Every structure is written in C-alpha cells, then in structure tokens.
Amino acid sequence: MTVSKTSEKSSEKTADTAKVRKDAAETQGQGPGEALQLGELSEQLGYVLKRAQLKVFENFLRCMASLQLTPAQFSVLLLVEKNPGRNQTEIASTLGILRPNFVAMLDNLESRDLCARIRSTNDRRSHILVLTDKGKAVLARAKKLVATKHEARLNELLGPSNREALLGMLSKIANEF
Amino acid sequence: MTVSKTSEKSSEKTADTAKVRKDAAETQGQGPGEALQLGELSEQLGYVLKRAQLKVFENFLRCMASLQLTPAQFSVLLLVEKNPGRNQTEIASTLGILRPNFVAMLDNLESRDLCARIRSTNDRRSHILVLTDKGKAVLARAKKLVATKHEARLNELLGPSNREALLGMLSKIANEF
DNA sequence: CGATATTTGATATGGTCCATAACAATTATC
DNA sequence: GATAATTGTTATGGACCATATCAAATATCG
Numbered sequence: 001m002t003v004s005k006t007s008e009k010s011s012e013k014t015a016d017t018a019k020v021r022k023d024a025a026e027t028q029g030q031g032p033g034e035a036l037q038l039g040e041l042s043e044q045l046g047y048v049l050k051r052a053q054l055k056v057f058e059n060f061l062r063c064m065a066s067l068q069l070t071p072a073q074f075s076v077l078l079l080v081e082k083n084p085g086r087n088q089t090e091i092a093s094t095l096g097i098l099r100p101n102f103v104a105m106l107d108n109l110e111s112r113d114l115c116a117r118i119r120s121t122n123d124r125r126s127h128i129l130v131l132t133d134k135g136k137a138v139l140a141r142a143k144k145l146v147a148t149k150h151e152a153r154l155n156e157l158l159g160p161s162n163r164e165a166l167l168g169m170l171s172k173i174a175n176e177f
Numbered sequence: 178m179t180v181s182k183t184s185e186k187s188s189e190k191t192a193d194t195a196k197v198r199k200d201a202a203e204t205q206g207q208g209p210g211e212a213l214q215l216g217e218l219s220e221q222l223g224y225v226l227k228r229a230q231l232k233v234f235e236n237f238l239r240c241m242a243s244l245q246l247t248p249a250q251f252s253v254l255l256l257v258e259k260n261p262g263r264n265q266t267e268i269a270s271t272l273g274i275l276r277p278n279f280v281a282m283l284d285n286l287e288s289r290d291l292c293a294r295i296r297s298t299n300d301r302r303s304h305i306l307v308l309t310d311k312g313k314a315v316l317a318r319a320k321k322l323v324a325t326k327h328e329a330r331l332n333e334l335l336g337p338s339n340r341e342a343l344l345g346m347l348s349k350i351a352n353e354f
Numbered sequence: 355c356g357a358t359a360t361t362t363g364a365t366a367t368g369g370t371c372c373a374t375a376a377c378a379a380t381t382a383t384c
Numbered sequence: 385g386a387t388a389a390t391t392g393t394t395a396t397g398g399a400c401c402a403t404a405t406c407a408a409a410t411a412t413c414g
Contacts, residue, residue, distance in 0.1 A: 036271045039259035044323070045331055046233045046248050048344055051273070051351035053226045059354055060223050071223045072400095082216035089362065094213045096228070101401065103364055117363090125362040125409045146221070154222055157353060158346055167225055169335055169343045174228035176334060177236055249371095266391065278372065280393060294392095302380045302391040 063149040077139045080129045087126035240326040254316045264303035
C-alpha cells in the first residue's frame with residue numbers, strides 16, 4: 001500500500017489536494033459507464049503515430065511468423081543484401097543500431113546461417129557482412145510475404161496513392177524533423 | 178561518390194559458407210567509401226514509420242524539457258482531464274498500458290503532485306484518478322508548448338492539410354489494421 | 355622507425371519499457 | 385455464505401536501448 005487516506009475534513013491543506021478530493025467526491029460516478037473520451041489525444045501526432053507503428057509491427061510479425069523474422073532482422077538482411085562487403089559498424093549505424101547491441105543480433109542471424117561475418121583482409125579489425133545462400137533464400141521469401149500479406153494490406157486499407165503519400169510524409173518527418 | 182564497382186568474374190559455387198567466404202573475399206573493398214544504399218528499406222512502411230515516430234518523440238521531449246513530461250505522461254494527464262472520475266484500470270487500458278506498469282507511472286505523477294488517487298466510495302477497490310490544481314496548470318502549459326513548438330513544426334513541414342491527411346491515415350491504420 | 359591515438363568488434367552493465375504470474379482486499383455471483 | 389471475479393499492487397523476466405571499457409588492429413605523428 002502506498003497512500004491510503006481515510007477521508008475527513010481537510011485540516012489545513014491550502015488549495016490543492018484537499019479541494020481536489022472534494023471535487024472528485026462530488027464528481028464520483030458521473031462518467032458514462034462505457035468508453036472513455038480520447039479528446040485531444042486523437043489529434044496528437046505522437047500518440048497516433050505510436051499506435052499505428054505498434055499495429056504495423058504486430059501485423060509484420062504475424063506475416064513473418066513462418067520465417068521468424070522481426071522487423072529489425074528483416075531490415076538488417078535487406079541492408080546487407082543491398083550493400084555487401086560492408087562491416088558491422090556501417091550496417092549498424094545506418095540502421096540506427098548501436099554497435100554493442102548489434103553483436104547479439106548478428107550472433108542470432110549467424111547462428112541461423114542467414115548471414116556470415118568475414119574478417120576483412122584490408123582491415124583485419126572489421127567483419128565484412130554477407131548473406132549466406134540460405135539467407136538470400138529466406139530474404140526472398142520474406143520479401144514475398146511482406147509484399148503479398150503485409151504491404152498489400154496497406155493498399156487495401158488506404159489505396160496505393162494514399163499509401164505513397166503516407167510514405168512520403170513519414171520520410172519527410174524521419175529526415176527533416 | 179555513389180556506386181563504383183570493380184567487378185570481376187564470379188567463380189564456382191559448392192554449398193554455403195565456403196562459397197560465401199570466397200565470394201566475399203573477391204568482393205572486398207568493392208563498396209563505395211561513403212553512404213550505404215537503403216534500397217527497398219525506404220519503401221518499407223514499418224521502417225519509415227518507426228523512424229518517424231522516434232523523431233517525433235525526440236522532438237516532443239525537447240519541447241517538454243521545461244515541464245519534464247514524457248509523451249506517455251502527457252497522454253495520461255490529457256486522458257484524466259478529459260475523463261475525471263475514472264479508475265486506474267480504465268485509464269490505463271484505453272492508453273494500452275498494462276495495469277502493473279501503470280502503477281509506477283502514477284506513483285511518479287502523484288509524487289509530483291500532478292494527479293491524485295482517490296478511493297472510490299462506490300467500489301472501495303478502485304482508485305479514482307483526478308488532476309490536482311497543479312496538474313491542471315502544468316497540463317495547460319504543456320498543451321501550449323505542444324501546440325506552439327511541436328505541432329507547429331509539423332504544419333511548417335507538411336502544411337496543415339497534409340498534416341490532417343497524415344493524422345487520418347495513421348488513425349485508420351491504428352484502428353483498422 | 356616507434357610511441358600514441360583511433361577504430362572495430364566485443365563484453366559488461368544499467369535503464370526503460372513491456373508482459374506475466376501472483377497476492378490481498380474488495381466486490382459480484384451463485 | 386462459499387466461490388468466483390475485479391482492482392491495485394508487487395515481483396519478476398524479457399526485449400530494447402545506451403554507456404563505459406577492453407583487446408586487437410590500424411592510423412597518426414614525432
């Protein structure tokens with residue numbers, strides 16, 4: 001228990017808690033029995049943005065259940081495929097992942113034989129990242145799942161032109177905010 | 178300074194890692210010295226959405242630095258103000274916050290005298306949530322900061338009509354995805 | 355050249371957020 | 385009145401994020 005107050009007359013409280021409790025006492029049970037009013041919350045960009053992002057990630061995970069790929073893992077595979085011969089620092093930083101946190105992620109992908117670290121001959125400190133054949137195959141299947149099950153849902157919900165407009169505005173926010 | 182490839186013959190392939198390592202060895206140093214190619218990543222809704230969300234939250238925190246309010250705390254205050262006389266479970270659940278995790282959050286707000294828990298007389302299990310006078314004052318200032326510094330930035334970046342369209346699409350995703 | 359600084363991958367660690375199980379007090383149900 | 389359900393709470397573990405630190409390798413500079 002934290003603060004359990006047996007209500008009584010407010011002794012000396014100046015203006016704050018005492019008055020509030022009185023108001024609330026008079027107000028108890030006023031609310032409608034059901035749904036709450038979101039009010040200005042539904043106009044707050046951050047709120048709606050976060051909710052939408054959660055829903056999208058949730059849907060992504062469902063679509064990828066058979067491949068067991070998270071959004072972050074998918075993004076790593078995509079980026080490594082598009083940029084072979086890069087090291088961990090480069091891949092991680094362009095994804096906004098800190099190098100220490102990238103290690104376990106790669107351990108996971110490498111243990112599943114989806115990608116491989118290769119000691120660079122030029123700079124023997126760095127590990128070059130490459131997709132394995134299995135990694136390429138899995139990524140190809142992942143792309144199809146995303147396109148047919150995930151992004152398709154978006155087109156169905158917003159229409160292609162709106163989807164494009166949405167992506168454009170989000171990119172603008174992500175880059176210029 | 179984009180993509181300069183020193184291409185050469187691709188040799189033979191057997192199975193997996195062995196081949197991969199050989200390919201990579203031949204491929205080392207191919208990448209341009211500079212920026213990576215995002216590729217299909219910039220078309221992935223989840224990716225762009227997450228990045229935009231991070232930027233928006235980051236900006237929100239900067240705008241609210243003087244009031245020390247996080248987006249989640251702001252949303253709680255907004256919802257409690259709009260729906261006085263509700264208990265913790267109701268407020269938490271409409272915000273997508275699990276009851277256990279809501280406790281510490283309220284402890285924080287209550288310790289700062291921004292809101293108060295009041296034992297309900299109808300149901301002595303539940304705590305009615307109310308804003309204190311200080312809470313109302315802080316929330317009022319917070320709203321002004323958000324409107325003038327945060328959301329204004331959006332209008333400046335996208336224009337009012339686009340901002341409205343963006344909110345609409347995000348709401349649709351958040352609710353119907 | 356050699357001493358020093360920098361970079362790369364890695365480990366350790368702490369913080370925050372999110373999710374589940376369990377509990378006491380209270381209320382609802384039968 | 386016995387049992388089930390609800391409310392706030394605690395404890396706990398996992399996922400994600402951030403910082404400090406380290407050894408190995410490289411770069412820099414006297």
